[in-house]
Amino acid sequence: MSTTHSVSKTSIAALIIVIIVIAASAAYVTQIQPTTITLTSTAERTVTQTITTTVGAGSTVTQTVPQTITQTVTRTATITQTETTTQPPVTTTTPTAPGKPGGTFIIGVEKDEPSLDPLFTQAGVAADTVQNAIYETLVVYDFAMKKIVPRLAESYEQIDDVTYIFKIRKGVSFHDGTPLNANAVKKSFDRILTTQSPRQSQLDMVKEVEVVDDYTVKFILKYPTPNFLPNLTWGTGVVSPTAVEKYGKDYGTAAAVGTGPFKFVEWVKGDHILLERNNAYWGTKPYLDKVLIRIIPEASVRALELERGGIHAAQLSPSDATRLKGSKTVNVQVGPAPRVIMLSINMNASTQETKALLDKRVRQAISYAVDRQALVNSVEEGYAIIGVGIVSPAIGAFWNPSLQVYPPTANIAKAKELLAQAGYPNGFETTLLNFFPWGLPVATVLQAQLDKVGIKLKINNMEFGAGATVMLVDRKYDIALHDWAGTGSPTPYGVMGAFYDPTQVGAWQWNLQNVQDPIMAFLVNEMAIQTDLAAQKGLSDAAQRRAIDEAWGVFLYYPNRIHAVTTAVQGYNLHPHPWYGFVLAMDALNVNVWLQQ
Numbered sequence: 298m299s300t301t302h303s304v305s306k307t308s309i310a311a312l313i314i315v316i317i318v319i320a321a322s323a324a325y326v327t328q329i330q331p332t333t334i335t336l337t338s339t340a341e342r343t344v345t346q347t348i349t350t351t352v353g354a355g356s357t358v359t360q361t362v363p364q365t366i367t368q369t370v371t372r373t374a375t376i377t378q379t380e381t382t383t384q385p386p387v388t389t390t391t392p393t394a395p396g397k398p399g400g401t402f403i404i405g406v407e408k409d410e411p412s413l414d415p416l417f418t419q420a421g422v423a424a425d426t427v428q429n430a431i432y433e434t435l436v437v438y439d440f441a442m443k444k445i446v447p448r449l450a451e452s453y454e455q456i457d458d459v460t461y462i463f464k465i466r467k468g469v470s471f472h473d474g475t476p477l478n479a480n481a482v483k484k485s486f487d488r489i490l491t492t493q494s495p496r497q498s499q500l501d502m503v504k505e506v507e508v509v510d511d512y513t514v515k516f517i518l519k520y521p522t523p524n525f526l527p528n529l530t531w532g533t534g535v536v537s538p539t540a541v542e543k544y545g546k547d548y549g550t551a552a553a554v555g556t557g558p559f560k561f562v563e564w565v566k567g568d569h570i571l572l573e574r575n576n577a578y579w580g581t582k583p584y585l586d587k588v589l590i591r592i593i594p595e596a597s598v599r600a601l602e603l604e605r606g607g608i609h610a611a612q613l614s615p616s617d618a619t620r621l622k623g624s625k626t627v628n629v630q631v632g633p634a635p636r637v638i639m640l641s642i643n644m645n646a647s648t649q650e651t652k653a654l655l656d657k658r659v660r661q662a663i664s665y666a667v668d669r670q671a672l673v674n675s676v677e678e679g680y681a682i683i684g685v686g687i688v689s690p691a692i693g694a695f696w697n698p699s700l701q702v703y704p705p706t707a708n709i710a711k712a713k714e715l716l717a718q719a720g721y722p723n724g725f726e727t728t729l730l731n732f733f734p735w736g737l738p739v740a741t742v743l744q745a746q747l748d749k750v751g752i753k754l755k756i757n758n759m760e761f762g763a764g765a766t767v768m769l770v771d772r773k774y775d776i777a778l779h780d781w782a783g784t785g786s787p788t789p790y791g792v793m794g795a796f797y798d799p800t801q802v803g804a805w806q807w808n809l810q811n812v813q814d815p816i817m818a819f820l821v822n823e824m825a826i827q828t829d830l831a832a833q834k835g836l837s838d839a840a841q842r843r844a845i846d847e848a849w850g851v852f853l854y855y856p857n858r859i860h861a862v863t864t865a866v867q868g869y870n871l872h873p874h875p876w877y878g879f880v881l882a883m884d885a886l887n888v889n890v891w892l893q894q
Contacts, residue, residue: 396867396891401587404879405599405611407734409567409592411762414549415534416494417805421761422612423570423590425878430572430588431472432534432555435463435482436526437885442787442873445526448885449477449535449556458521458828459504465512469579471537472560479508484538486516494805495769498795499528499784502825520826523833527786531876558583558882568592580884584891588881594734600861603627609866609892610879613859614735615678627861634682634855635691635875636782638739640729641850643774645811651727651775653719660848662715666750667743668707673854676738680859684852686841687796691855691873692787694830695837702845712750724751730777731756732764739853740778770804772811779809782875789837794824797844810849817843865893 406422415432418424433449447453450463469477486506489496502522507515518525540554553561558580559572570590574583593599596614603611604627613621613629622629642660643649653659673681682690685701716722731740737758744754754776759767768777783792784807795801799818801808820840827833844850860871860879868890872880881890 396584396889397894398584398891399586400584400892400894401589402585402610402866402881402890402892403589403591403608405591405593405602405608407592407594407596407599407612408761411765412549413553413561413564413570415532415536416489416492416496417549418495418532422878423592425876426588426590426881427553427570427572427878428532428534429557429877429880429883430559431553431557431561432536433557434530434533435535436529437883438527438530438872438874438877440870440872440886445530446885448883453526459518461516461518461525462509463514463516465514466579467512469556470577471539471556472554472575472577473537473540475537475539475554477535477556478511479514480511481538482506482514482535483508484541485535486533488536488541489533495807496532498798498801498806499532502528521828522790522825523788523828524784524786524791524825527788527791528784531874559585559588562587581882581889583882584889585881596735603861603863606863606865608863610860610862610869613861615676615680615856615859618680618859618861619678621861626864628864628866629859629861630871631680632858632860632871633691633873634857635689635873636780637684637687637689637855638681638778638780638853639684639687639850640743640853641768641777641779641810642848643772643776643811644813644849645772648771648773648811649775651725653721653725654727654775656719657847658715658719659721659725662712662719662750663747663752664703664848664851665708665715666712666747666752667703667851667853668705668746669703669854670705671707671746672739672742675742677854677856681854681856684854686845686852687781687793687850688789688837688841689782689792689855691875692783692792694787695789695792695834697838697841700838700841700845707746709749716750716752721751724753726753726755727775728755728757730759730764730767730774732759732761732768733779734761736778743778768809769806772802777809781809788824789827789833789840790821790824793837793840793844794821797821797840798825812847812849814843814847867891867893 404426408421408423410418410421410424412418413427415428418428435448435450436445436453437448439446449466451466453461453463455461465477465479465482471477475481483506489500490503502518502520502525504517504519507517509515534555537554540552541548544552556579558575558578560575562571562573564570569592572588574586576582591608593602596617599608599611600613600617600621602608618629618631621627642654644655646652646655669683673679673683683705685698688695690696716724729740729743731737740756744756747754768774781796784795795807796809797812797817798808798821799813802811817840820836820843824833824836824840827836858871862869868888880886880888882888
């Protein structure tokens with residue numbers, strides 16, 4: 298990855314301080330017990346950019362750094378991996394208790410999707426479920442989120458610090474009859490690497506993909522990184538090259554063709570997505586005949602449909618989970634808290650309309666004014682953990698609650714003091730963008746909380762696809778409410794670095810707050826190439842301290858995932874990965890859900 302990275306002459310001392318902070322905090326590691334191999338590597342990243350610095354209320358200074366700085370990192374590193382480098386072929390197995398074939402599995406979800414193309418899919422229950430049903434990734438996380446196991450790949454091997462070899466399964470065909478081989482895999486990944494999309498930034502560490510033979514592909518990385526294999530486990534399902542060529546720009550809306558256990562049948566936008574069993578599937582055939590995903594925006598309606606048997610599964614709201622946890626007809630499963638609900642503040646002065654937000658004291662005042670505990674109690678009914686930073690408690694090795702700065706129950710006096718210092722003693726007006734069905738209750742509570750310090754919050758409530766375009770493509774907003782669970786890689790760069798990477802500011806890229814900060818850029822660069830777990834922890838803590846202090850956003854809380862299925866559903870377990878949706882059939886994880894009819 299060629300990553301731009303800002304360094305001004307005035308920030309060199311700050312970077313030295315950051316290095317000291319990293320060294321001091323690098324020793325703290327918990328939970329993850331990875332396999333290690335020792336490698337020596339050199340990574341080169343070219344850096345250049347313009348820096349805009351806030352110097353007071355509404356005032357900024359722009360510096361253009363005329364030179365290009367090349368950062369060469371040479372180190373002997375310990376490569377920390379979540380899995381051994383060579384995986385044996387997966388033997389197809391049948392679930393311990395054989396199920397009964399037949400039936401249509403009906404899932405109620407809160408929102409539709411803009412596309413079923415893996416390139417442009419945004420996180421959501423419908424999208425995530427479809428991704429794992431229609432498409433297959435080369436590798437996948439196990440239920441413990443500790444091992445990465447082969448899926449469409451039969452095995453993989455890490456040759457050196459930047460080279461990986463994948464053996465592709467033989468005898469596999471796409472739903473349109475196109476054979477799966479190394480060329481098809483290469484075309485699918487080349488499409489990711491050359492198309493501007495969220496997946497492109499997810500795999501920006503990949504230099505090239507080579508065909509070794511008919512069923513072997515080689516991935517060559519730009520630099521050593523712990524994020525490559527984890528980033529392959531979601532959103533990178535291999536697509537049919539024939540279908541992509543046939544449908545062109547309509548691929549993902551008119552068709553969705555993979556190798557998975559279910560095939561795409563139809564998509565009526567705003568109403569439902571229908572899948573059917575792939576009878577030519579290479580592995581164990583699904584028990585289910587069909588999967589029907591119904592769009593039911595209201596959480597209470599989904600819960601009622603679940604109770605009366607109109608649907609078999611749904612992601613529940615906390616209030617409905619509380620009500621149904623003792624039900625005799627519904628089983629409630631509470632999972633970990635892998636994502637953060639947060640506010641992002643647009644730091645690009647040219648695309649936002651509330652200049653007060655460019656003052657650090659104003660942003661800190663907002664963080665002090667928010668009562669996170671009240672949000673957890675009123676909106677999530679206790680099914681959440683109070684927000685600290687961008688790393689969630691589910692990322693055990695890097696979760697650090699001691700980083701908390703802003704009080705759980707707000708500090709109104711401190712917020713008013715900071716607003717007065719910034720020249721806004723009577724507050725100001727601004728607009729909050731929300732494009733999530735779950736977001737309106739959160740936005741309404743925040744509106745009342747910020748009103749206590751004089752900040753008048755207007756809520757701009759948009760449909761998901763339109764709102765996502767405003768934030769990720771147009772990037773024209775003041776404050777936005779959204780969630781974040783990282784790129785699928787449970788590492789500092791996967792969770793935090795990708796979010797703050799200063800190069801990710803184009804359409805469909807991350808860095809949602811449009812931050813251009815030299816210290817954070819330095820930390821992000823190190824996260825991308827650092828392979829030692831202890832050093833990663835130090836980088837994680839240092840970067841979170843920077844983000845919390847600068848208050849480019851407000852970390853509200855980490856909600857638990859709550860799935861519920863009727864008692865007719867057999868063999869279902871909630872996968873802890875935040876972007877796996879409802880996993881209904883997957884040989885690699887020995888999953889094959891069925892209905893007791």
